[in-house]
Ligand code: ATP
């Protein structure tokens with residue numbers, strides 16, 4: 670059995686994650702959720718004084734915004750769309766018959782106006798653009814959402830529905846790159862406070878196809894994405910538990926995000942993979958939270 674399956678099985682056995690029969694789709698126990706809640710409060714102790722505006726979107730977003738975002742150009746393999754039955758009574762009869770026959774009943778399902786949110790910040794950009802120019806000090810937002818990515822796996826750190834906590838910064842190039850550096854430094858400090866071993870490395874997004882290879886290389890060459898990695902199921906391939914992304918003025922241009930003087934805004938975001946951080950804690954400190962080092966318990970629960 671490989672390390673991924675064995676950790677997943679141990680999490681099921683301990684009742685921390687609950688099997689649903691689908692890879693990457695799990696229930697969470699109260700204890701697992703308590704670790705995530707404590708870690709989110711821990712984030713607040715580092716970022717709370719920055720005065721970010723908190724906004725919570727549901728895990729589905731406006732399909733028109735999703736289409737405009739270009740997600741299907743870059744990551745069609747990961748997207749999830751919401752489809753519903755929109756037929757008449759006759760269609761209903763044939764749907765039920767297909768189900769009874771065990772043939773495909775989903776073909777007639779129609780796309781709704783909702784798409785599953787792929788990253789917590791996606792619904793933010795059009796929302797902020799609608800408000801008009803940014804204030805003189807720029808914009809800073811605190812987000813958290815369940816996100817969907819179609820990447821079924823037996824690695825418990827690669828789920829299909831997982832939570833991302835994010836801070837998003839909008840402003841001048843200097844302002845948003847300073848923001849990103851601040852969070853890279855904070856991320857290292859935060860994980861040290863939880864006795865988790867980390868390294869920071871340059872990274873790229875999983876762009877689709879052959880053209881995607883060029884986009885990925887470009888992203889790396891320009892240092893647009895960094896990740897904070899913690900070993901969970903592999904030491905040689907540690908898991909990305911935070912990411913630090915500088916979008917230059919790409920989102921500013923796409924969504925019409927402007928500074929107070931009308932110039933196009935630059936944007937950056939930092940994301941915490943909440944399940945991955947909880948799993949890193951369970952992997953390094955054991956499945957019984959009561960046995961975690963006093964220092965770690967104190968940092969999380971006071
Ligand atoms: P990876 O390279 O591991 O697939 P990513 O580059 O896709 O990660 P981002 O798009 O930057 O990750 O997402 C922000 C954060 O969300 C990641 O740093 C990670 O902690 C978390 N995350 C991403 N994908 C998953 C997943 N499938 N399951 C759990 N957490 C995830």
Ligand code: ZN
Pocket residue numbers: 875
């Ligand atoms: Zn990914």
